[in-house]
Amino acid sequence: MWWQRSEKKLDTIVQQYVTDHPNFTFIQFLGYGSYGRAYLIAEMSSQKRYVLKCLRPKHHRHTKTVQKFMQEIQIMRQLSLPTVPTFQMTGTIQNIPFFIMDYVDGQTFEELIFQKGQKFTVSQSLAITKQLLEQVVLLHEQGVVHRDLRIPNILLVKQQLYIVDFGLATLLKQQHVSAIRNPKKAENHISDLYFIGHFLLFLLYSNYTPVKGKEKPWQEELALPYEVQHFLERLLWIGEPFHHALDALQSIPSPINQ
Numbered sequence: 001m002w003w004q005r006s007e008k009k010l011d012t013i014v015q016q017y018v019t020d021h022p023n024f025t026f027i028q029f030l031g032y033g034s035y036g037r038a039y040l041i042a043e044m045s046s047q048k049r050y051v052l053k054c055l056r057p058k059h060h061r062h063t064k065t066v067q068k069f070m071q072e073i074q075i076m077r078q079l080s081l082p083t084v085p086t087f088q089m090t091g092t093i094q095n096i097p098f099f100i101m102d103y104v105d106g107q108t109f110e111e112l113i114f115q116k117g118q119k120f121t122v123s124q125s126l127a128i129t130k131q132l133l134e135q136v137v138l139l140h141e142q143g144v145v146h147r148d149l150r151i152p153n154i155l156l157v158k159q160q161l162y163i164v165d166f167g168l169a170t171l172l173k174q175q176h177v178s179a180i181r182n183p184k185k186a187e188n189h190i191s192d193l194y195f196i197g198h199f200l201l202f203l204l205y206s207n208y209t210p211v212k213g214k215e216k217p218w219q220e221e222l223a224l225p226y227e228v229q230h231f232l233e234r235l236l237w238i239g240e241p242f243h244h245a246l247d248a249l250q251s252i253p254s255p256i257n258q
């Protein structure tokens with residue numbers, strides 16, 4: 001594919017761009033998602049590491065995607081939260097927009113669960129979800145909804161959660177629940193709470209041993225205490241939706257010995 005060749009070319013261009021700045025060094029390609037390609041770079045004098053994120057070449061001429069990337073930059077620039085990488089600067093490299101943010105040196109929950117095989121008890125899962133909800137309350141207070149709070153976008157560094165990838169984030173709007181068709185795309189708290197519901201399910205399933213036979217609904221497979229199941233159903237929009245993220249945070253079931 002033509003764009004695969006241009007992705008390799010982009011790697012070389014980015015490497016050259018970083019090398020041209022005397023105090024900076026290119027470390028490695030970090031990864032890519034549907035929109036961006038991320039690189040790890042470092043400032044030599046301080047040894048501090050940063051992430052340079054570029055729009056992927058196949059999207060360069062796609063006006064809507066370019067606008068979305070510019071919105072991600074704008075949101076990163078305006079956010080000020082200890083658990084969101086600090087925005088450093090933005091620019092273009094051969095007309096390709098990029099931005100630089102602090103590097104979060106941790107592991108994603110996707111890596112923890114699927115590569116390291118880490119298992120979370122009900123109590124640990126609720127404690128982690130509580131920490132995530134605390135961050136999301138602050139995020140919403142700053143007028144932003146993330147809309148992609150999935151396990152690859154949440155990192156753990158020494159028991160502290162970090163949120164990355166604001167590519168689908170948007171400004172929080174007042175939307176009546178009855179007007180929402182797809183909770184994933186809602187431009188209010190409903191979207192983040194829905195994703196947090198799925199995040200919590202991933203944590204809980206990490207400790208589940210599949211049994212032979214037909215797959216059953218999560219309510220049956222996990223056989224959770226009533227208050228945990230009820231809380232999850234409200235996050236997932238099966239039960240009565242929460243009014244806002246703080247409402248969900250205040251309703252989180254207290255730790256359970258499991």
Ligand SMILES: Nc1ncnc2c1ncn2[C@@H]1O[C@H](COP(=O)(O)OP(=O)(O)OP(=O)(O)O)[C@@H](O)[C@H]1O
Pocket residue numbers: 030031032033034035036037038051053085101102103104105108148152164165166167168
């Ligand atoms: N600040 C950061 N610190 C550490 N790793 C990061 C940071 N930002 C992004 N990454 C990693 O870089 C990779 C790609 O970045 P990112 O997920 O933002 O791209 P994307 O195209 O927006 O992804 P998606 O398709 O999930 O929306 C991912 O592996 C992510 O974990």
